[in-house]
Amino acid sequence: xxVAATAEEMxxxxxxxxxxxxxxxxxxxxxxxxxxxxxxxxxxxxxxxVRGPITSPTFVIARVHPSLADGPALVHVDAYRLGGDLEVDxxxxxxxxxxSVTVVEWGEGLVEGLADDRLEISIGRGEPGDGGEERTVELxxxxxxxxxxx
Numbered sequence: 472x473x474v475a476a477t478a479e480e481m482x483x484x485x486x487x488x489x490x491x492x493x494x495x496x497x498x499x500x501x502x503x504x505x506x507x508x509x510x511x512x513x514x515x516x517x518x519x520x521v522r523g524p525i526t527s528p529t530f531v532i533a534r535v536h537p538s539l540a541d542g543p544a545l546v547h548v549d550a551y552r553l554g555g556d557l558e559v560d561x562x563x564x565x566x567x568x569x570x571s572v573t574v575v576e577w578g579e580g581l582v583e584g585l586a587d588d589r590l591e592i593s594i595g596r597g598e599p600g601d602g603g604e605e606r607t608v609e610l611x612x613x614x615x616x617x618x619x620x621x
Contacts, residue, residue, distance in 0.1 A: 473608040474597075481507045484608060485514020488590075492519065492572045494543040496616070497586040501579040502594030507606050508576045511594065512547055515574060521545045527576070535571070544571045551577040588614030 475481040492498070492515070500508045513525040520540035527549055536545040575582045583589065590612055597605030612620035 473610075475507065475606045475608060477604055478507065478510050481510045481606060481608075482514035482517065485511040485516075486518035487514075489515045489518020491620075492543075494570050494572065495586075496572050497582070497589040498572070498574040499578040499582060499589055499591045500574065500576045500594065501591070502606075503596060506594040506596055508594060511592070511608075512545075512574050512576070515572070516545050516547075519543065519545055519572060546571045546573040548573065548575040548582075549577060550575055550581050583613075586614075588616035590617050590620065 473484060475484055488498075488511075498515075500511065502508055509525065509527045513523075516523055516525045516536055519538065519542055521536035521538050521542075521544060523536060525536065525547065532550075532552065533546060533548040536547060538544055573585070579591070590610065593609045593611070595607040595609075597607065610620055612618060
């Protein structure tokens with residue numbers, strides 16, 4: 472488990488994670504509203520050197536951010552408004568999965584079928600007395616690609 476005391480630390484964690492990511496990777500983010508999922512994705516985007524800005528794609532559902540440095544594109548998805556598997560299928564995420572890094576906010580229980588190997592990240596808010604900024608970040612690797620990541 473990692474702790475991010477500020478938004479800048481959360482972006483820094485995302486930048487660190489980007490160094491581990493490669494085309495075909497699926498990252499599933501979970502956590503309450505305002506936990507810092509998009510902030511983490513901003514750091515991932517910075518580390519991957521993709522075109523921004525990185526904002527929550529809640530109303531457009533998915534955005535593709537092309538690489539500015541010959542790396543993989545970032546597909547940033549917000550599944551908050553999706554009603555189930557059929558709506559996930561309609562997004563055709565598997566069409567770009569092989570050549571992109573796909574990060575899905577609110578994807579728990581919806582997108583695991585896209586890849587046998589994935590990185591699941593759960594973000595929790597700190598205690599009420601800590602000023603409201605501190606977040607706990609738990610990484611869980613699924614499949615051989617992510618064996619040993621925690």
